Amino acid sequence: MNTNGTAQDFLQASPLYSKGLLYLDASELILGPILGLVAQGLLRRFEPRSVSGFATIPAAIFLLPYTLFSYTLIQSATTLLTFLLVLASSILYYRLLANSHPLHHIPGPVIARSTQLYQLYQLYLGRPRVSQQRLHEQYGPVVRIGPNEVSICDASMLQPVFGGKPWQKGTAYSFTASGGASTSETALSSIRDHDEHKARRRIWDRAFSISALKNYQPFIALRVQQLCDQFDNIAIKGETVDLQEWIHYLVFDVMTDLAWGGGGDATLRGRDPDGAIASLRYSLHLAGLTKALPWFAKILIQLPSVERQTREFKRFAKYMFETRAAAGTSNEGKMTRETDVFYHLLGEGSPEGGQLSIGALQADSRQVVTGGADTTVSAITYLFYCLLCSLTHYKKLQAALDGLPKDTNGYFSYDDLAKLPFLEACISEAMRLQPPIPYQNQRIVPDGGVTVSGVFIPGGTNTRTAIYALSRSEDNFTDPDSFKPERWLASERKANEAFNAKASLPFLTGPYHCVGRNFAWQEMRYTIATLVSRYDMRLAEKGFDSLAFEELVQDRSVLEIEGELKVVITRRKT
């Protein structure tokens, strides 16, 4: 049967044919594929980074013939269809099979090599660190996790990637859920240019100097005291608490104090008063989820339902910023309070003061909360979960704390706490098991490329370092999935135990490492020590399912525990 003839007869019978709208000949079947191949070649050559850039090349190539010839409806549809089919399949062919692809030799799952949607899906599930670990078990220390992205699981690469002369941050950093771009108007962590980052970081470093950290201690103590007042009442009533929820209130208030000198009152009220905590949490989820596809994020945040859920934190941060800026200015136009990061960001008391624009000041002060809140919450909550699943460790920590002096109100000194090795060991061990930022560390391989574990990775390739897999590897830590704080103490570590402290890097290292690290340690030590020494705690749920709880520990931008940690607390007689 001559099908062409039949189709042509069918078209000719249509009234549209006589108007010239359905005319078709073989040239469209050739033109579409040729245009598709040209578009794919140009996309490869120019690698557009934005959705508009990505769409412009194919659209321009496809529309070009229309400026030269006039087409019928069916000619257009046929050309478009064949154009898109060939464009999609040639992109796929290039990513999966072509020897000319620079990452052709690096193994990885087909779906990950084909599209970034693989990572987006893993982030949606909240388990990219776990899937990354499994991929390394299956494919080795270098795995392709995206069309132009590889994951590295090699402890000897931590220094070269993040250390003294670090690799540049990837484009994933050029987007934040709160609406940043990689310009000087954005917050510190999104700055990708080394020199620009160095200049901004200098301002931040002043805010976290030893003397500045001392100034912040009273408000950690105040918030912890507020929490203890709440817990004392709850203990008397014999009610259970969701420990993670209360830690959220505490840390959010502390971060609000740190950023803008006060204003949060979640701990006092025992609830998220403005919906800002939930909104921040949603924004962080969104940020992580969309960093796999920054152009997709820009579309997503325009959706009304998404915008609605990020609004409360933005509104809260804007209000806090404006209140702080207004209230802190004396008649001479000088900020008067030295006890918050805002003071330092503003550059008061420094010869290089007043460098930041209003936009950068707003973004940076907000970053104190976005960077410091949920990270610290997950670290503290996860440690309590470990201690409550292993009450001998809880008791051991209590005993160590009982040996420390307290002031007349029953509180520890920060200096004493910093010298307590077992407390340090417990915190390090919890962050080894669950580093609070396990996946978001994209970096670009420098020009000339690099060889990792015998595999060459060309310059320009995006990489992620498998922080979680490294700290859960038997090569670095014996019995890596168990909570064993003793491994951090040379006196208690067994002689034949694998222990590579450098493979656990919860704050990273080098010029981009966490600027709030020393503050976070100060806050974690004080909060954990006070609560453990003041209360006996036990898990409220009989037959608590720790495997199910572990499933709730999810990572998108930072680690979030998507469930409750119900605990019964009793005031100790001390």
Ligand code: HEM
């Ligand atoms: C347990 C708590 C914390 C952990 C585990 C943690 C972890 C990290 C990590 C891994 C980075 C590097 C991210 C990257 O390069 O992509 C980072 C950066 C950062 N962190 Fe933290 N963080 C914590 C607490 C804090 C606190 C309390 C603050 C308060 C200000 C803070 C503010 C920041 C900022 C501003 C950056 C960006 C630094 C830069 O780009 O120079 N973090 N943090």
